[in-house]
Amino acid sequence: MRRFPTIYNTLMRSNSRAFLRGLGLSEEEIERPHVAVIHTGGEMSPCNITLPAQVTQIKTGVYGAGGFAHETPVVSVSDGLTMAHPGMRFSLISRELIADSVEATMRAHCFDGMIGLGACDKNLPGLMMGMLRVNAPGVFLFGGATLxxxxxxxxxxxxxxxxxxxxxxxxxxxxxxxxxxxxxxxxTGGACAGQFTANTMGMVSEAIGLSPLGLSMVPSVYSARNPYLRDAGRLVMQVIEGKAPLPREIVTRAALENACALVAATGGSTNAALHIPAMAHEAGIDFDIDAVAEVFARTPLIGNLSPGGKYLARDVYEIGGAPVILAELLRGGFIDGSALTVSGQTLAEGLAAVGVADGEIVRPVSDPIAKSGGVTVLKGNLCPDGALVKVAGLKELVFRGPARVFEGESACQKAVEERDYKTGDVIIVRGEGPKGSPGMKEMLGITALLYGQGMGGQVALVTDGRFSGASRGFCIGYASPEAAVGGPIALVRDGDMIEIDARAGVSSITLDVPEDELASRRTSLKIADPARHGGLLEKYAAVVRGANKGAVTHSGAVDTSGDLI
Incomplete structure (x- = not known):
């Protein structure tokens, strides 16, 4: 059903028609289906610098298929430029701002459909979450990686x-x-080149069915993207015409599990385990970190991709893109080929003509790099609601050592810069969870320093904050419950022994302190008031939920049926 005529379809809304004529539209163009091209293009990050040119291709496709496209930029926060300083608190928050902006744009202006185009880390889940929230005809496009x-x-x-x-x-x-x-x-312009968060979520968009197969790994500056972009304009028109499925018809439990399998198979970003449950939440599906863990545990690691491996997005493109990985997983029975995609085909139908893995960049499932995925969910008395570790590239999966506790990222960063830590330490960085930070900062500044100092495997790091998709080393993040809500990580003291076992079938993290001692420590625990921040940080801290639920900020599954009148 069309939405846009709501704006102008009666005599009493002639003023709205005047605004459309003021945009330069003809009477014939006003009557066309109207598509919002919602993108995160801008000049604060190389990730997004190429997006305006890509928008031009999308608009050409929409117009040629009988629609009219309206370019609508939204906010983007650069993870690269906010790393290791207080600005990082706004990175994850920007995911919610983008989703909220999609909702406001689509519901306020009654667009018939949308195309979401993003390239930096939080752009991708934010746009897809917004698509699922409004459940209007939509197509998602990843803007591509740098060379x-x-x-x-x-x-x-x-x-x-x-x-x-x-x-x-x-x-x-x-x-x-x-x-x-x-x-x-x-x-060049484009997102970071490795299998970090942006490329992981780009592949996820294909695996989950919201993006055309084959696009995500085409480098940002390659003209080979243009046919995909124009085709996306035509495709959204088919969805508007009822010839292809809506976002919530695509994102089912099977599709979510397919997305998790893709992450595990490629040793992708741990952030995906935060974003996929948040996308499920927008679709009204209960899919938390436990559901993610089940898929991660049963999926083999077959992608030899940086940072845990050797190869980059450009290399994956040259062997056929994400479809090669998905087809290999399908042949092995690790994904559900009956899941729908935005093209109207099932995933299996879309992958029918895809060739076999090359054996080096992507291994066959019969000869994986590891039998379980490159990302593991840990549980134990330190993190009863779960924590995440990227095991791809790790030589040792068991670590035991004394805690070295830091209240926040900056204190830890200073100590690591000064090499004020010891081999064998379990470095604890707390107070950086969704509420405590607020905003759940990434710790790439710390992990990169440790790795660069040759200590990536000599110490472990545990935090209720996040890690960049580029982080490597024994890094455990997203510890839930977080310190700010009284999670056990708030009770750790210097010298406490902590044991981490990330081996398949074990996946545990244990604080070796008697329960009566922990109970005694809890009696003196003081939790700071998030209201001290004011502004956006205060609002976010007041409503955000735990990392194990995707750090979401509302009740989920918005009903937009009342928008159609």
């Missing part, structure tokens, strides 16, 4: 710049050598 740079004839990415800081502190790299990585690690 790798070159230093001394070797390919490099922004991860080399992050970790180079730690190498410089350790005396393994000069300031001049670091400057080379800084200059050359992001040579």
């Amino acid at each position: 790798p740079g070159r230093v001394n004839r070797e390919e490099v990415t922004v991860l080399d710049a992050f970790e180079g800081i730690g190498k410089m502190i350790a005396g393994e790299q000069t300031r001049e050598e670091l400057a080379e990585f800084v200059e050359h690690s992001i040579p």
Whole structure:
């Protein structure tokens, strides 16, 4: 059913028609279906710098298929530019701002459909969450990754710049050598080149069915993207005409499990385990970290992708893109091919002509890198509601050591910069959860320093905050419940022994302190008032839920049927 005529379809709304004529629309164009192209393009991040040009291709496709497209930019927060300072508190919050902006744009202006286009980390889940919330005809598109740079004839990415800081502190790299990585690690527009959060969620958009198959791994600056973009404009018109499914018809439990399998198979970002439950929440499906854990545990790791492996998004594109990974998982019985996609085909139908894995970038399921996925959910008395660790690339999966406790990221960052920690420490960073931070900061600044100092496997790090998809080392994040709501991580003291076992079938994290001692510590526990922040941080802290539920901020499954009059 059309929505846009609500704006202008009676004599009493002639003023609205005047506004449309003021935009330069003809009478014939006013009568067309109207599509919002909601994107996060802007000049604060290389991730999004190419999006305005891509919007032009999308609008061409919409117009050629009989619709009229309206470009509608929304806010984007750059994870790269907010890392390791207080601005990172706004990164995850921007996911909610984007979803809220999609809802406001679509419901206020009664658009017949939408295309969401984003490239930086929180853009992708935010736009897809908004699509699911309004459940209007929609297509999601990932804006693509940058190409790798070159230093001394070797390919490099922004991860080399992050970790180079730690190498410089350790005396393994000069300031001049670091400057080379800084200059050359992001040579083009586009998202970070590895299987970090943006590329992980780009692949998720295909696995879950909201994006056309084959698009996500096409590099941002390749003209090969243009046919996909124009086709997306035509595709959204088919959805408007009722010839293809709506977002909530696509995102079923099977589709969510397919998305989780893709993350596990590629050693993708731990952030996906936060975003997929949040997307499920918008669709009215109960799908928490326990559901994610079940899929992660049964899915083999087959993608040899950075940071746990060797290869980049460009390399995946050259062997056929995300469909090659999905087809391999389908052949092995690890995903459900009956799930619908935005094209109207089932996933199996869309993958029918896809070739086999190359064996190096993507391994066959019969010969995986590991029998269980590259991301694991841990549980135990330290994190009874769960925590996440990326095991892809880890040589040792068991760690036991004394706690070294820090109240917040900045205190830990300072200590790591000064190498004020010991081999064997379990570094605890607390007060950085959704409510406590507020905003759940990423810890790439710390993990990159540790890895650059050669200590990635010599210490463990546990936090109620998040990790970047680029983080590597023994890094356990998203610890739930968080310290700000009295979670056990708030009770840890320096010297407490902590044991982490990320082996398949175990997946535990234990605080080796007697229960009576923990009960005694709880009596003196003081929790800060989030109202001290004011503004957006205060509002977010007041409503956000736990990381194990996706850090969502409302009751879910909005009913928009009353918008059609």
